[in-house]
Amino acid sequence: MSSRHLIDLTNTFIRSRVLPIDDEFDGDITAAGGDALRIELQAEARDAGIFGPQVPVEYGGHGLNMCERAPIFEAAGYSLFGPAALHLAAPDEGNIHLLDQVGSPEQRDRFLAPLARAEMRSAFAMTEPAPGAGSDPTLLRTRADRVAGGWRLNGMKSFITGADGASFFIIMARTSGEPGTPGGATMFLSPATAPGIKVGQHIPTMDRSMLGGHCEVSLEDVFVPEDQVLGGVDEGFRYAQVRLGPARMTHVMRWLGAARRAHEVAVTSAVNRRAFGSRLSDLGMVQQMIADNEIDLAATRALLMVACHELDAGERAPMSTAIAKTFAGEALHRVADRAMQMCGGLGVSSSLPIAKIERELRPFRVYDGPSEVHRWSIARRAVRAIAGPHS
């Protein structure tokens, strides 16, 4: 199928089938039906030929690379429920990518295949409550101790997206070293039913479009057999980069769609309202907001594509993904904020879909690494690039 055709089909499906539900439930996916809704929409997406644009072809998807998926993900992200409907939502999308890169044949059969077909959901358990791993992953405190036939995990996880209802977890735990030192992390695969895993409360965050919420997860003497180690022991931080680089870019793609919708709603509203003897859209200060939104959307898209090209070429692309993520996290929120301002009272109400989009976009400046951590990393790389590798 041509890329243009896939985009058109996605646009049609999102607007006709997904947006009406999204708007009816003000972007609250749990209130709208949760997994039942997801399953229903995914079936329809399959029928429409648009399921899993990035899912490997062997599992029923389109197997698109990063550059190809960008416009599709943006089209899906136009609705807050679109990513779930097309099976390209976080965290499953990133977990599929990681398992596809690193999983053993047995792990592929047991975990990747049903996840890729959307027969189950998954979660990625890295973040911990303070003073554990967060912006600074080296603070990792969850421990994995060797026992006969495998490992025993103990620790607390927090902000685990999609944990409630996940069939399995990818768990990051420390296999060597002490909190505050790098290295020594390993990834473990574990069914949610493993004894000792307990999904706790949903942390009540601003955003509401993630299936399974952001949850606390406690691990108490969780046994993981040797063959469920994902990749090599002590290789966890390296694999996290395998997952996080592309995962940040797919986040950008999806949120780009949401921000674009906020902008288009605002422009349409500004065209249809009058004040001070003019359409709002003809007033200079409103034109400035419209133009700044166009600039922010275009720059986000341009930086995204630069990073996607590098990733598709097999590079790790740490600089270009950090730049794209940081810029997007701030720019897309600005877009929603200006859209809100253009619509006045309606903008801050749920009469328009702008407030709900703003509510989803703000946390993106924090999730997947706050802007400050990315800036720190960008600056260090810049210093080395300019002043030499030893500086």
Added chain:
Amino acid sequence: MSSRHLIDLTNTFIRSRVLPIDDEFDGDITAAGGDALRIELQAEARDAGIFGPQVPVEYGGHGLNMCERAPIFEAAGYSLFGPAALHLAAPDEGNIHLLDQVGSPEQRDRFLAPLARAEMRSAFAMTEPAPGAGSDPTLLRTRADRVAGGWRLNGMKSFITGADGASFFIIMARTSGEPGTPGGATMFLSPATAPGIKVGQHIPTMDRSMLGGHCEVSLEDVFVPEDQVLGGVDEGFRYAQVRLGPARMTHVMRWLGAARRAHEVAVTSAVNRRAFGSRLSDLGMVQQMIADNEIDLAATRALLMVACHELDAGERAPMSTAIAKTFAGEALHRVADRAMQMCGGLGVSSSLPIAKIERELRPFRVYDGPSEVHRWSIARRAVRAIAGPHS
């Protein structure tokens, strides 16, 4: 009572009595008990000697002028429920001011006295759904037609804060001219029980701390007797300025308290968390956010006091109040936004009170005139001041 003593009592009351309820109900005043809660807290505030700092002394308040009330309102605003608890919340606070300035002796007895004593609530009905009065008040469409003994009002109002549960309304209606032309507006007092007044749905906005919500109100052949005209016929826009100048400043005072709380919570959090081998509060990028918050809070307070001095000197102060409102609307939201960023994942959750404060502050950039309208007005005044009155 000395000013310092009143501030201390207010701080104590807010922290011990009001904040716990505010935090338990995540700043949702309706969920926390609505008017029943207000009445209970106001009784306690009376016992504590801090009720109605700005309420005229004859009605049981402290009769403070603008400069005196600024630190008290800020202290009350430290909790989202504080303004209701001390009887200094919008819109009653502005309506008390207006009635005190403009009301006839009979109107004072019937409307001002019970309102000032907090025996009832009120609402100010000016804004209309598009294409009516909003940012551009000259678009006013609600009509008042002369009939025997008074006036008959017809029209639709929208975003009427506190309408649900209000005992009476101050209604702005057109008594001459056509929508799009200035002049010709008049203010009318009417009990909420007057036939033809219907309070419709609450507009579901981001903010949740206003008693009685933001409602639609329909007016169908509402009869208002002559002696319930507030001030002179066709003088409505002039009186609106009497109300709006100070009302904008008291908004700034209250939101200044809320923003300060978000900042203090974030600084405390940053002192107690570590990453990258340091307290968060010792990292340069976090220090920059802390400093920028201090600067924004200080500048807001400084501009506020300039405007209050002018108002206390009997000036209309259109320039200084517009500048203070515009700066505060943007700066205080920046403060909450940075506070959120400093706290990472917790910042975007309701584990901390920052997200709820941000949710209240954002609409302030729109309510009481969006920044763009104030900038337009500031620019026009600047041009006349610099290039001469005829330019």
Added chain:
Amino acid sequence: MSSRHLIDLTNTFIRSRVLPIDDEFDGDITAAGGDALRIELQAEARDAGIFGPQVPVEYGGHGLNMCERAPIFEAAGYSLFGPAALHLAAPDEGNIHLLDQVGSPEQRDRFLAPLARAEMRSAFAMTEPAPGAGSDPTLLRTRADRVAGGWRLNGMKSFITGADGASFFIIMARTSGEPGTPGGATMFLSPATAPGIKVGQHIPTMDRSMLGGHCEVSLEDVFVPEDQVLGGVDEGFRYAQVRLGPARMTHVMRWLGAARRAHEVAVTSAVNRRAFGSRLSDLGMVQQMIADNEIDLAATRALLMVACHELDAGERAPMSTAIAKTFAGEALHRVADRAMQMCGGLGVSSSLPIAKIERELRPFRVYDGPSEVHRWSIARRAVRAIAGPHS
């Protein structure tokens, strides 16, 4: 020659031959020798095989398209004298492009060929003193009246870059309609020696790297024969777009190089200085400036390449060039401003090359259309794209 090789040669030439002179004369090209310096450096560039990257092959250049020339122009722009040295400076570069697109065979021989070979310089005379053509080109007042065998031009031009020393002018004059109405402009070619053309004073602007300055030019009964009309009569505004779209992008390329230099100088300085017990480059607030510079440079380059791809595909690209120009005009100045701040007192002195770069970049937010005019145009296009062609 491979693109990579051309870039390497350019970098070497700029650093070894051009930067030393640039720095010795603090970026003042007139003080450094003016045309004599240009001719000398161009000869060396020819010998080095890097002359005229964009000049058509038939005239001795490399004939690179927009995408190919971007990195070369950036490498040349690393020195403020680089563009002149490689014969890719404004306004000649844009005039070559325009003549190549629109010129008749005779015009190519007489004007394009010697210009492309850098045997002469040229100027583009569109802007006028107020109340004439500036940000709003429809205000064009210079008139061209039909006379026997051609046209007679009268008017005043201002800010004509490169006028002093130019061998010929492309003059925009009104051939129909009145100032304030669109249409009716025509482009005329005229040798500088034509009777009635007088190059007046250099307007003393902040920037000093443009050969021939920004001059006033008066036109008094200047006769232009029919065969020196460039393109069709009344087609001037359309041709201006042919010139201005690419010309704006080549400006961005060159200034990108200059801004990058300011950034690299500042990072190197921050690596080598210590304060507060740390290298400056390890302080969080400095890292934030470094990272923001990297982001601004990357986003400028990304937006530039989007526009170049469209232009190379034969599109007019009005939206993407306006976005890239507006973003670059502001972002590149921010880069220089942050570089200056990172270097403290040295940053604001001519001990480092940052102040001179800042001085060149600031006017770019005004030249070739101020940001506000581009935003107005972007907003209008966005409204039509989103709300329909008739909105």
Added chain:
Amino acid sequence: MSSRHLIDLTNTFIRSRVLPIDDEFDGDITAAGGDALRIELQAEARDAGIFGPQVPVEYGGHGLNMCERAPIFEAAGYSLFGPAALHLAAPDEGNIHLLDQVGSPEQRDRFLAPLARAEMRSAFAMTEPAPGAGSDPTLLRTRADRVAGGWRLNGMKSFITGADGASFFIIMARTSGEPGTPGGATMFLSPATAPGIKVGQHIPTMDRSMLGGHCEVSLEDVFVPEDQVLGGVDEGFRYAQVRLGPARMTHVMRWLGAARRAHEVAVTSAVNRRAFGSRLSDLGMVQQMIADNEIDLAATRALLMVACHELDAGERAPMSTAIAKTFAGEALHRVADRAMQMCGGLGVSSSLPIAKIERELRPFRVYDGPSEVHRWSIARRAVRAIAGPHS
């Protein structure tokens, strides 16, 4: 004399006598005549009764406190030459203040009296070339060693404002401790004619309105007798604060005047130019720039007055002066930058006085402590105020 009268006289003098010379010489005080011009204008200012608003009455000035001097200094700063003309320019103004606070009776007679009467000029020699004292004053490397009857000073100073032509210096030198450790600095008074003091080259900075430039000064075995120690030994950093708090505020006052002039020139220009069928001053994006300028000017003035009230009350005011300096340094440059943008091509030329004002204002973000150092200090104070003195 009433404060209002003094302001009026100052405005008249500045506009009639000082601005014409300032504009003729594009703000270059050396080109305009240097000390000869200063002496001439100061004589006229004395005749006009406006000399030395802050100079102690015993030395012929008005002895105004900080709050009183603010509007006068702003009025004087309206011209870049105004501060010198009224004898309220840096560094003499700050040195007069310091000597008046700390000087012994003999030091007052010998140094303060002739300086206060403007019979000589002075300089404050603290800053050193890297790796010495700059943003981080603890890096102080200039040493003072005890010798018979006094001290012997050795070291290099840099960016010493007003050094060329100064009759005496206040020199900060280390009397104990090592570079990188606090404490141990002492202030020394020394005539410029003392053997071993050599004023070197002027550092070529962007700004040109400071008499005597910013110079390198070398100290080679400079003998300072005991009675020329200013204040106590090892008390230098504490005295520096006595000088710097108020000196920062008087900088803000003066630059406020300059920024206001840029703004007024731009507004006047925008009223008189037309584009797109409208006066520029009626276009929304221009109105936004005008309004933002008014807001920045008003906020600067409001923060300044808060700090001045504290200083006049005898407080050290480290928080409010740091906030006012940081805000002003950035806001006033924004004002000049927007003024430049409003005026287009003329704005970046010396046809209008905006470019020269921008050139003076930019370094203020660096001089007297860059914004980053002030933010660091503000953040540390905020942390202690919010989280307790031991945090």
